[in-house]
Amino acid sequence: MNAENQVIPEDPTPKLYCYNHPQRETMLRCNRCNRPICSECAVLTPTGYRCRECIRGQQKTFDTARAFDYPLAVVVAGVISFLGSYLAGFLWFFILMAAPIVGVIIAEAVRWVVHRRRSRLLSQVTTVAVVVGSLPLLVVALLPLFMGNPLSSLITLLLRGAYTALVTTSFYYRLTGIQLGR
Ligand SMILES: [Zn+2]
Ligand SMILES: [Zn+2]
Known part of the structure; x- marks a missing residue:
């Protein structure tokens, strides 16, 4: 059957x-x-x-960035990062709280100048620019270290280091977080 x-x-x-x-x-x-x-x-x-x-x-x-986006984004990220670190010299405690916001501002500015085009390389390159932009004043803060006022310049150095770290991480997460979420 x-x-x-x-x-x-x-x-x-x-x-x-x-x-x-x-x-x-x-x-x-x-x-x-x-x-x-x-x-x-x-x-x-x-x-x-x-x-x-x-x-x-x-x-x-995901890879829509054009060649001229890179120098443009790098300049914008570096300049704002530098200006932020400059202001940080006057308003330490405020700036340490504001550093994450500065990172977000840089990310939004970068997205705006490149018309929201994006690529992984663009995120990496601009993140480096944010770090580099915050470095000149950190290096300047290093100088008194060898000129007889080590303690105060050490504090400045720590604060500048914290600024660099906060701005960079908030910038990176803002820029890439939006990429992943969209
Ligand atoms: Zn096959
Ligand atoms: Zn397929």
């Missing part, structure tokens, strides 16, 4: 072959374009397997 059922093994899932390697049978599909991919072509992402083509396409949409 069951014989008939057994003789006709209807295969519900037709065999899949990798679209890059037509001779390779596979059970995976790219979860974006839905094409079959073999284990060699599959890239495991947080949302599942994807083919390399889709991964590349994805990176391209």
Whole structure:
């Protein structure tokens, strides 16, 4: 009675072959374009397997920065960071609280001058610019260290170091956090 059922093994899932390697049978599909991919072509992402083509396409949409965005963003980030560190010399305690806000301001200014174009390299380069912009006055603060007033310049140095760290981290998270969230 069951014989008939057994003789006709209807295969519900037709065999899949990798679209890059037509001779390779596979059970995976790219979860974006839905094409079959073999284990060699599959890239495991947080949302599942994807083919390399889709991964590349994805990176391209994240990578919209143009060449002239880099010098522009670097100058803006460096100058505001420097101005912030200059003000920090007058208003230490206020600035230490304000440093994270300065970081956010720099991030918004950078996004504005590059018309919200973005790339991973742009984030990295501008983060370096923020650090570099805060350094000249930190180096100046170092000088009295060798000129006979070590304690006060040590305090200045610590505060300037804290300013650099706070501005840089808040800048970086603001810039990249928005990238990831969008
Ligand atoms: Zn795909
Ligand atoms: Zn393949």
